[in-house]
Amino acid sequence: MEFIQFDHVSKSYDKQLVLDELDLYIKENTFVTLLGPSGCGKTTTLRLLGGFEKPDSGKIYLNGNDITALPANLRPINTVFQKYALFPHMTIEENIAFGLNIQKKSKEYIQDKIKYALKLVNLDGFEKRSIDSLSGGQQQRIAIARAIVNEPKVLLLDEPLGALDLKLRQNMQYELMKIKQELGITFLYVTHDQEEALTMSDTIVVMNQGYIQQIGTPEDIYNEPENAFVADFIGESNIIEGIMIKDELVSFLGVQVPCVDKGFGTMKPVDVVIRPEDVELGAPGKGFMDGVITDCLFKGVHYELDVQCGGYEWLVHTTKYFEIGQHVSLNVIPFNIQIMNKPESEDEEVMKEDE
Amino acid sequence: MINVKKGASYFYLGLVFLFLYAPILVLIVLSFNNSMSRTVWGGFTFKWYLNLTSNDDIMAALGTTIRITLSSSILATILGTSAAIGIHYMKKRHAAIMLGATNIPLLNADIVTGISLMLLFTRFTPLGEFSVVLAHIAFSVPYVIFNVLPRLQSLSEACYEAAMDLGATPTYAFAKVVWPEIFPGVLSGFLMALTMSLDDFTITYFTKGAGVNTLSTMLYTQLRKGIQPELYALSTILFLLAFVLLLVINFKGEGKKEVAK
Numbered sequence: 001m002e003f004i005q006f007d008h009v010s011k012s013y014d015k016q017l018v019l020d021e022l023d024l025y026i027k028e029n030t031f032v033t034l035l036g037p038s039g040c041g042k043t044t045t046l047r048l049l050g051g052f053e054k055p056d057s058g059k060i061y062l063n064g065n066d067i068t069a070l071p072a073n074l075r076p077i078n079t080v081f082q083k084y085a086l087f088p089h090m091t092i093e094e095n096i097a098f099g100l101n102i103q104k105k106s107k108e109y110i111q112d113k114i115k116y117a118l119k120l121v122n123l124d125g126f127e128k129r130s131i132d133s134l135s136g137g138q139q140q141r142i143a144i145a146r147a148i149v150n151e152p153k154v155l156l157l158d159e160p161l162g163a164l165d166l167k168l169r170q171n172m173q174y175e176l177m178k179i180k181q182e183l184g185i186t187f188l189y190v191t192h193d194q195e196e197a198l199t200m201s202d203t204i205v206v207m208n209q210g211y212i213q214q215i216g217t218p219e220d221i222y223n224e225p226e227n228a229f230v231a232d233f234i235g236e237s238n239i240i241e242g243i244m245i246k247d248e249l250v251s252f253l254g255v256q257v258p259c260v261d262k263g264f265g266t267m268k269p270v271d272v273v274i275r276p277e278d279v280e281l282g283a284p285g286k287g288f289m290d291g292v293i294t295d296c297l298f299k300g301v302h303y304e305l306d307v308q309c310g311g312y313e314w315l316v317h318t319t320k321y322f323e324i325g326q327h328v329s330l331n332v333i334p335f336n337i338q339i340m341n342k343p344e345s346e347d348e349e350v351m352k353e354d355e
Numbered sequence: 356m357i358n359v360k361k362g363a364s365y366f367y368l369g370l371v372f373l374f375l376y377a378p379i380l381v382l383i384v385l386s387f388n389n390s391m392s393r394t395v396w397g398g399f400t401f402k403w404y405l406n407l408t409s410n411d412d413i414m415a416a417l418g419t420t421i422r423i424t425l426s427s428s429i430l431a432t433i434l435g436t437s438a439a440i441g442i443h444y445m446k447k448r449h450a451a452i453m454l455g456a457t458n459i460p461l462l463n464a465d466i467v468t469g470i471s472l473m474l475l476f477t478r479f480t481p482l483g484e485f486s487v488v489l490a491h492i493a494f495s496v497p498y499v500i501f502n503v504l505p506r507l508q509s510l511s512e513a514c515y516e517a518a519m520d521l522g523a524t525p526t527y528a529f530a531k532v533v534w535p536e537i538f539p540g541v542l543s544g545f546l547m548a549l550t551m552s553l554d555d556f557t558i559t560y561f562t563k564g565a566g567v568n569t570l571s572t573m574l575y576t577q578l579r580k581g582i583q584p585e586l587y588a589l590s591t592i593l594f595l596l597a598f599v600l601l602l603v604i605n606f607k608g609e610g611k612k613e614v615a616k
Contacts, residue, residue, distance in 0.1 A: 050520060051520075052516055052520075071519070072516070072519040073519045073522045073523055073524055074522075077520075078521065079516075079517070079520045081513045081516070081517055082513070083511055083513055084513075085511050085513035085516065085517040086517075087518075087531075088514075088536065089535045089536060098531075099521035102522040102527065103522060146517075146521070147520075150521060150522070
């Protein structure tokens with residue numbers, strides 16, 4: 001049995017099904033991210049594990065024990081809430097000591113723990129300050145400190161960086177990874193921000209409409225999305241309908257292009273995914289098809305181009321500047337062409353239309 | 356031009372205050388007037404106040420008032436706070452219906468509330484101090500709810516969950532996290548209930564039955580016998596009590612804000 005296990009867990013609110021027969025395994029001491037758009041069931045999954053919601057059916061196991069009916073206060077799990085949820089009438093010290101006081105720890109132990117936790121989140125000497133005197137980023141650090149002093153087996157983080165500005169968010173990502181290393185416990189992180197998920201996670205669970213779409217390492221998820229939803233949600237991509245003629249040869253937009261994928265059968269309709277940074281632009285006639293630049297935006301690190309080509313508007317990222325109206329050729333090396341099965345169920349079809 | 360505008364606005368403000376407070380001011384001045392006349396100033400005296408203490412009827416009414424006011428406001432605070440917590444955790448639609456229902460007694464004419472409560476009580480219990488307490492609870496509860504509810508709403512939902520998450524039982528979480536946050540609301544609700552109960556005449560008059568008198572109904576019965584200066588003193592005391600309570604409610608609110616800064 002895995003460290004954390006969701007076994008056929010279903011949950012609905014007001015007859016609206018949020019999770020449908022969810023099965024999920026999480027290994028000990030990993031950083032797992034639940035990633036998906038709002039309403040995909042990721043927060044519900046987290047709240048079920050935290051004990052704030054009860055599943056309609058199914059079981060949740062922690063370390064082999066059935067914790068489905070265990071209330072939140074008896075679970076060895078602590079949570080960092082989206083809006084911090086610090087207790088406004090207490091000092092920072094009192095906030096951090098809240099859980100330890102309940103466990104009736106000794107004064108010296110609590111003092112040591114507070115010192116250690118504040119050091120870990122880079123806020124030494126803030127013991128006596130009031131919550132109101134802190135910035136959003138600092139409040140979030142205190143929320144983390146308050147959760148980890150209880151030495152939970154699992155730390156749940158519900159979009160903890162959502163309210164912070166970009167720069168701060170990036171700093172906090174590194175700090176969270178550092179804290180994770182130091183503590184050596186399991187982190188379950190919920191976010192809708194794909195960049196956050198790719199940066200921090202050992203494993204990403206992509207969810208949509210109550211179903212798990214794909215589980216894998218950040219590299220897997222980014223480079224080999226299993227369906228159009230994942231491909232579209234994780235980063236930007238060109239998703240083109242095509243036909244798998246045979247192994248390692250796909251046809252789309254009227255041209256046949258070699259690829260590295262096998263096992264799809266012959267003459268099978270598929271979706272072809274090509275990341276915008278994988279498209280190489282060259283002089284007309286040098287690639288597998290020619291097109292015209294229709295738009296060019298400067299994005300800092302790269303230019304974002306729209307290229308009208310073969311009846312499809314391609315999104316291309318390049319570091320070189322191109323004039324609007326310039327004729328170019330498109331080329332993609334076989335390794336960077338990702339083939340996906342066409343969605344089979346209606347649900348998956350719906351997801352595609354939603355985008 | 357600006358000065359003219361400013362002057363005009365002060366003049367207007369003064370006029371408003373004059374009309375608002377002149378009647379009470381006259382009453383207070385008369386309560387210290389050492390003369391039976393309502394028009395002649397006969398010198399300063401406390402004797403009407405001293406006379407009050409030797410009047411057994413009035414002293415009895417004072418005792419009744421204190422008993423009724425305290426017991427009704429304490430019970431109304433308990434009821435109203437529980438109701439506010441209940442309403443806060445209801446579904447939106449149900450909460451709106453409940454709030455509407457608690458609103459109606461606030462807007463209802465006192466005399467209608469008084470008569471209907473009297474009709475209801477006579478059916479079950481003899482009218483007396485007990486029925487007055489019940490009536491006062493009935494009209495005080497909404498004030499408590501309206502003071503506690505905003506406090507609950509400003510308290511982050513997640514705070515209670517966070518307390519549970521850190522190992523608190525529901526009771527401990529309420530005592531340590533929810534209660535300290537809503538306490539100022541509970542206190543001002545209690546003070547409002549005190550003020551309302553102390554001030555009420557109409558509803559008390561209809562539900563008190565024979566022989567029971569609070570200060571305000573006592574004042575009314577005495578007035579019918581003829582106006583005596585003692586009554587000015589009694590009215591002044593009632594006014595000052597309500598005024599002090601209001602000041603406490605307001606200053607408490609401001610004090611809290613400064614602590615927060």
